[in-house]
Amino acid sequence: MTNKKLTLQIDFRSGLPIYTQIVNQVQAQVASGILKPDDQLPTVRALAEELRVNFNTVARAYRILDEARIISTQQGRGTFITEIPPPKVTERLRRESLEALTQRYVSEALRQGFSKGEIRQMVSDQLKSWNESGKSEE
Amino acid sequence: MTNKKLTLQIDFRSGLPIYTQIVNQVQAQVASGILKPDDQLPTVRALAEELRVNFNTVARAYRILDEARIISTQQGRGTFITEIPPPKVTERLRRESLEALTQRYVSEALRQGFSKGEIRQMVSDQLKSWNESGKSEE
DNA sequence: TGACAATGATACAATTAGTACAATTATGAC
DNA sequence: GTCATAATTGTACTAATTGTATCATTGTCA
Structure with missing residues (x-):
């Protein structure tokens, strides 16, 4: 498929740089299969406008993803998801992404005294309630 | 809201260090609800100019507030009020706070395909690893 | 006077934004 | 159909904004 929507949630106060958040989330969506090879990502300018950030910030994220061989950026053409990396890499990326997300959550919860x-x-x-009301995956 | 005014009154003859006065007043305004989570504080330089003090003095105050987890300073981005510390809230509010935090985490993780x-x-x-490397609470 | 706390000066690092440019693709005149 | 030209897309470099680190200066007080 081409030109999927690409939903990203940027938290401007999370402490993580915007470009890092973009990298992490694209990585996670590729690893989880939401984004598939040859999917076209939004242009740097389009995504920047949507997220209300400078397009260089998006370009920086894309460059990092490109160097990681997760996407392929082509001047004058656009940005595309590359071939799926070997399962080992995918699994590692998946794990790292979830790990980062979870660490933020846990440390914040502990900080608040729970x-x-x-x-x-x-x-x-919460996972249970998601079972009932939502999809029955896992 | 973002970029609120932040009115501080510094008394240069009070004997109290300037940075202490900044810390106290920000703390008071957070406690009283004048400053709310995610509010952006002035930059160290802007506040320093307004108060006619060196920006390092403001930075020192911000560092103390940061260590006290009242604000979050982020190099290159700015300074923000963090979550309200949980100390004296009722059990119900505590629970709702954790619930909201957890829901954000879980829905984000599920959205990313985990x-x-x-x-x-x-x-x-992560909770286990916190046991080993960190504090021995619970 | 000497120690120590508070403040200031200076240089630095991280993040994001601004500007100009190069590569590719689309459009339109002929 | 072909070529010139505009539009679109990513790139490179620079500037601006922000907090950080380190050391010097000042001032107070025992």
């Missing part, structure tokens, strides 16, 4: 038990319980509850 | 099992496992792992 116990590990409370956190574990709440995550479990 | 399975519930992966999420549960990763949270568990």
